[in-house]
Amino acid sequence: MIPILPLAAALIPAAVADFKADFPGASVAESPAGGRLTHASGFEARGFGDAPEAAARGFIARYGAAFGVGPGQELVVRGSPPKGGVGAVRFERRIEALPVFDADVVVGVDARSSIILVNAADVPLEVEGRHRASRSAAVRAAMAGLETSGAPRAQRGWRASGRTIRPVWRVDSIATRPSGAFRSYVDAETGKVLLRTDLRASKSRGPVPQR
Amino acid sequence: MLAPLFLSLAVAGPAQRFVDVHPASSTIRSGDGRLLVHASGFLAANPGRTPESAARNFLSTHGGAFGVAATQELVLRQAPAPGLVGAVRLERTVAGLPVFGGDVVVGVDAQSRVFLVNTREVAQTPSGRHALGEAAAVGSVLSSLPADARGTLPVAVAAGWRSVLGSLRAVYRVDLIVEQPSGSWRVFVDAETGSAVFRESLRYSLAERGNVYSVSPAETSDSLCPLSGKGHTLCASPVNVTIPNLVTGADLRGTQATVSNCNGADFPNRPGAACNSVPALTGNNFNYAADSPLFTSTTDNFSAVMAYFHLDKHVSFFKTLDPTLPGGTLFAVNGSLPAFVNVRSGGQSFENAFYDGIIDAMVFGQGAHADYAYDATVMYHELTHGVVQAWGGFDLTIDALGSVFEGAGLNEGTADSMAVSETGRSALGAFLGATETPPVPSFRDMNDPDATRSCQGNGSQVSQFGVSNAINGLNGEEHSDGEIWNGFYWEIFQGLRAAGVKGCGGSCDAGPEIQYKALQLAAGPAAPTFNTYWQTFKAAAAALFPQQPFVAEYVGCVAKRRKMDSCDRTVPVYAGETKLQLVRLRYSPFQTVIPATAATGVIVCSNGGAPSLFYARKDQPVKLGTPDPTTGDATVMADLGPLAVQKCSSVVTPFTLRSAGNWQVLLDLPGAFTGPGPGQELYLLAASASGIASRPAASAPSTCSAGPLAVIAPSTSVPPRGRLALSAAGGSNTGFSWSFTANRSGGSIDSTGAYTAGPTGSVTDTVKVIDSANGSATRDITVTAGVSISPASPSVGPKGTLTLTVSGGSGSGFTWSLTTNASGGSIVATSGVYTAGPAAGVTDVVGVTDSLGNTATANVSVRSTGGGCASGDARGPAFAAVLAAILLRRRRPRSASSGDAHP
Incomplete structure (x- = not known):
């Protein structure tokens, strides 16, 4: 800390x-x-x-x-x-x-x-946690549930999470199922996925659940 | 210890001497550091009446700093006229031959003062002789080409000098065109040895020709094709255009776009991957035929040419708006953003197009009925996503109020806005719409009714996600939410255009220039919101148009009228209303607010039944605390919850809100980041019809104008005592105050512009409005004639009848009466049919009042002679009454034509 x-x-x-x-x-x-x-x-x-x-x-x-x-x-x-x-x-x-x-x-x-x-960005001042999780562990956490075809990219850094800044791995991966370009932030101390977003911006409405 | 300083001054080279004389100048040195290749930021007044003489005088002093040697002669190639700012271009020659590139x-x-020098490092001592001869030089070049080269055509040979690694060598410059492999080349050959010392392609930024649609098969550069049913016809034909900025001309690799053809394969999944290059046809062109009318080919190269042309065009569009390039490694605008066409997915048709932020490339699908690269608006949209990413991206995040997802909608809105700015039309994807079943006019339209809504909505019921009675406002789907920005931007774009406000020094529309600057200013920090983005847009407008402050004021006016300043990540839901919300980033993108007036119930259910939690808090937002780094779960501050959300069905149990208050609701999808893929869930919230406040009536929207201040009146005339709701627009668009410059009717006007005419008719009032910038505008309001009775002074015998008519005033709601009834007569209050009484030789006074309270009177003389009929008429009162009734039924204009009266 x-x-x-x-x-x-x-x-x-x-x-x-x-x-x-x-x-x-x-x-x-x-x-x-x-x-x-x-x-x-x-x-x-x-x-x-x-x-x-x-x-x-x-x-x-x-x-x-x-x-x-x-x-x-x-x-x-x-x-x-x-x-x-x-x-x-x-x-x-x-x-x-x-x-x-x-x-x-x-x-x-x-x-x-x-x-x-x-x-x-809304970034708190307090920094908490240490970079302990390995790259491979972070990648495994980020890829859970995704079918991918290529090697993901992972980069160490920090990210705001609630009232603290946490050490994270940012993992980018292209998935074939579900199809998408996913960016995941994995807590570098606990290995927990903090956030996952799809970096694909399409022309039309994305997959929408049917009622 | 001063000696070393004197020594250094004494031996300082010419470059250093220039710097010493012009210490504030910006300079760039040659690779070896001895010479200057650029200098600016200085101003040197030199004797000389013309630009050329000033430049030569300057170089006579400082030429050595720029490598101008005694062996070189400077030959004038170009100079501006005296009194103009410009470039004096001097060619160096040595022994009468040019120094190429020097x-x-x-x-x-x-004032012919020198302010800049640009040149290239040129070695000072010439070496070598022109011994080879031009023919041998050309032979040397041809022999250096690959064995399979075909169609070589030398077009020019010139002897001269070229600086090569510290040596000024005698060379021949040979220009030639090669048909196969296609290229235009310039080769410098050592004039003594025949070896090529340098070769460059002259096709860099050169252009070829090619076939494309100017926009799409359903849209030309001038207009959309006519509608047939709900879709546009495919009236456009390909046109032959210049394909600019190609690197070699041999394929579709360019300096601003690079396109490859996947020929029906799945799209690449790795950064740097590519599909098949698209070769130029024989004759160095890209005149491929369009795959029409089916648009189903998975291999057509027309698709690639179309993509290249329009992506390059959109990059140029951005550079026109602002030549500043984003930093970083992403390609959009910075370089050549890759694009893939004829792409499928999993071996199936791919009905979409996208920009991928990881592979930093665009993908255009080959659908079952349409090729997505055949619609330029789609490409403009996708490229803009790449530009947003290159400037830092509109990243998403989670904060104390839930997920901050508005950036995704703003990304879509920005992409739509930049796309329509290219065409100047509101429709996007007219071609794709035409190929859908059933056809639709477009896939989005900036004039769409959905684009008029605010973040919080106004209670209008719309169809979303297949539900037909949901209220509008944000819903968490980015393209849908982006339409809120679309409506705002399109109004600004059109308003500034109509007002004649131009950007880029007069060469572009103001709207896209502001939008691009706002994009630059907003990208990078996580999660822009509608509230920060419109204010960023306004700040950009103020900075770009400092001399036209009304531009930013106009932006602010439109934003506030569209309630952008109320975008606080909440959406109110009133009694009996239904709201839908798509959750993508675990927590609600907005909190619904339920104004309970008593204990009541709300139904909240999920579409897919994903495990979800409901939280509510009275009179303040549900707030998230710091997530536990081990579980990822945040602490939640709420008065109610966590409660499990049920899957939607006919037997969902409502949640009970225990008491009156504004309850805010947050939903949590705990498995969003741990399940297969990005979790998402659609939720429905249905408010009870009782115990919840009804939606308040909407207030009238204000009017905004990008032009000068003006008074807006719904009518230019008004009857006495009539009212007009005046408004003002333009100028600063804010801080209006109202007054009269002429008040002839005796009227009044309040602080909101509500004007009431006075009782005096047939006059003109003049109202005045002043805005916050102390600008003013006036408007004349004609007050029409007051009420009058005809005939004005009639006479009638005792018991005689006449029909009085009325005009003026409000023209409606007239009521007749006898204000003086000396004869003992009567009058029909609704029709003005008057019957004198039996008393003769008296005067009755008839009055009439209109709907606004305007009045008039007339004196009726009841004559002392004659029988029961009005003078000059033989018919009795009963007949007159019947006739009057008939006339009234026929709605003829009232007149005193009953025949009973003598005017």
């Missing part, structure tokens, strides 16, 4: 209040679990930097706690618009050099590199 |  300073968690409500006080006209969406912001728009924050990435980093350094960016999380830039462009500065969160899956922080900038938007 | 491009601004 990675210890989180109690002070850090306690700072989040204050950080949210701070953001709202500085940008009273902003539209925000809050995490259903309470506390963190997952979206903010309708505001303009200037003066954090001349270039999009620098401005986004400056803004996150100031207000990141409101969006659940906590100590122990490293932000690695994944994309940024050119200077003068309107677009998204995309950060991947990492913990101990491993990615936190589905937890990007997107900071929207306008042509003057003012911050106009933040979209952030 | 041009120096100098950017100048309108």
Whole structure:
């Protein structure tokens, strides 16, 4: 378990209040679990930097706690618009050099590199568990009930689960029965499948149960 | 210790000197680091009246930094006119021969100041001689081709120089076309030795011709084919088009799309896998014949050409909207997203198409009656899924309120939105619809009534999953939920287009530019919701159109009118209503809210009978806590449950909600991730007809406009005391306040725009609205004539009869009366038929009132002479009354024509 300073968690409500006080006209969406912001728009924050990435980093350094960016999380830039462009500065969160899956922080900038938007996954601060399950064990858990034709891909990382961040294996596999491209997150400590989604997006309505 | 610094300055090369002079410039150095191949971010004012002289003066100072040597002469190839921004292109020559690929491009601004240099690293010392001769050089190239090469045709030979690994060698440049294997090649041959020093394909980004449908067999680029019954006819014929951006032209590998033909095989299941390449036909074209009218071939290459052309087109469409490329390794927009056509599944027809996020490719099925690659709208849709994934994806998750599944619907809605933005028409899949049994107009339509609904629905009963009486709103099926976004987007697209708002600096519609930017801003973090996505869309509009703030205001207005701001992952279910919910990610994608007014019951049952649990909580959401990492089960905060959900049947026992309150219901499918495949279950919730509040009446929707502020009136005229519900649209679309600039009728108007005319008729009032941005608009309202009686001053003998008529006012609901009855007469209240009394030489006063309370009066003189008849008429009152009745039955206009009266 990675210890989180109690002070850090306690700072989040204050950080949210701070953001709202500085940008009273902003539209925000809050995490259903309470506390963190997952979206903010309708505001303009200037003066954090001349270039999009620098401005986004400056803004996150100031207000990141409101969006659940906590100590122990490293932000690695994944994309940024050119200077003068309107677009998204995309950060991947990492913990101990491993990615936190589905937890990007997107900071929207306008042509003057003012911050106009933040979209952030709801990621708690507390990290719990260790990477103990082997790749093969994770793959076995992920493939249970699936008939597959190819070797699955598995990647270690972290994922939010309830009020903690858990160590996980992300396992991608193509199944022939039932047909689909399945992404499973397997708890890397317990081997339990936490979530499974189908990455196939089709043109029509998918298989629908008949009444 | 200053000596080393002086020394370094003294020996600094020309590249470093340029950097020292222009420290703020951005530069890129050559591979060996000695020279610059690019510089920008500086501004050098150079003496020179023309762009060319400015560029030459600049290079006389700094040319060495860019490898311009004394042995090289610079020959002007291109320059902008004085006063224009542009490129001065200079070709390097050595001993009168060109240095191939060695041009120096100098950017100048309108004041002929240099702001950019682009060039290539060119070795400075020439070596070798042009000893071979052109004919020998061509022979050398031809002998280097494969033995089976056919149809070689050298088209150009030129002597010159080329920089090769630090050496500027004498070369011949030979261009030739080879028929088999197909290609256009440029080969540089060493002019002394005859060896090929470099070869490149000139077909990179070159184009061939090919046959495709411009959209589909049921749709041309101009319009949909006519309907026949419910499906569109197949009126379109293939057209011959340029097939752009091919890598070699030999097959359908391109720089933006790559298509292979599976010839009826199952689709590939591994990243990087491919089916069969599709070769160009003799003559270097892709003029394959369409598989019409059956569309059942599993091997036709027309299908592949169709896919290539339209996928490439859609990539270009995205790049027009925004040339910024997503990072990462996924191919869509970044490169050449693979596509497979003529695909089957398990050896059977495959009636679908999809983008697969793991193999990062698109699959287009060969169905029993249709080839899914024959409909461009399907391909635009699937490619957009790939683009969403390349930007980070709309990943799904589970949070404290249940599964966060709206991202799946938003992914579908975004894919539909980008597809219709290509065609400018609301229908998707007209061809596929036409081949269904029975035919349908499309597989989705942005104008579909389902696309008008909000997340929470309005109680309209619709058919879903084969159930005909379910209420609308979210249901957990992504394509269906995506229609909520479709309706929102299509209104924005059309509204901005109608208002003449253009994106991309005037070269594209505003709608897709905003949508693409919203996609970029939303993808990555897990699980966008309708509420965050529309606000992201609005923020994108504000950033892209900073000089036109009404664009973002319009977006916000449409979103709120469609209740996007109420999308909170709940759907209310009122008395007697039935709601369906598909659960895919273990927990409900939305919580149903039941407004119980007393203890009551709800039926909740599952379609398939999968083990499921029911939870309910009064006046707040059911909340999930942290899942146990060993069992995967989350703690659940609820007032009721867990209770087992029964399979739907005629004997399902209702769950009891114990008291009045807003009960929120969450369903749990515990086996969703542990059973065979992704678990899913369809649930039905039927609310009791008693003990639950009835659905409240809907409020009138507001109006939104992307244009200037305007007053919207249901009518331009109104009678005195009449009412009009005025509304405003456009401008900021919000914060309206109402007033008069002219109030001649004595009317009134309230804060909602409800206008009531005053009692004075035949005048014009002018109302004014001001929006939150202090913009204003006015509108004239004509107040029509007030009530009047005809004849205005009639006379009649004692006991004589006349029929009075009325006009003006509301035109209805008239009531007659005698306000003064000196003669002892009478009047029919509904018809205005007046009969004087016996007293003569007096004046009666007749009054009439309309439905709005407008009144008029007329004096009737009862003459002192004559008998029982009105003057000038021999007929008696009984006849007049009968005639009047007949006239009224015939609904003729009222008149004073009974003949009894003398006006």
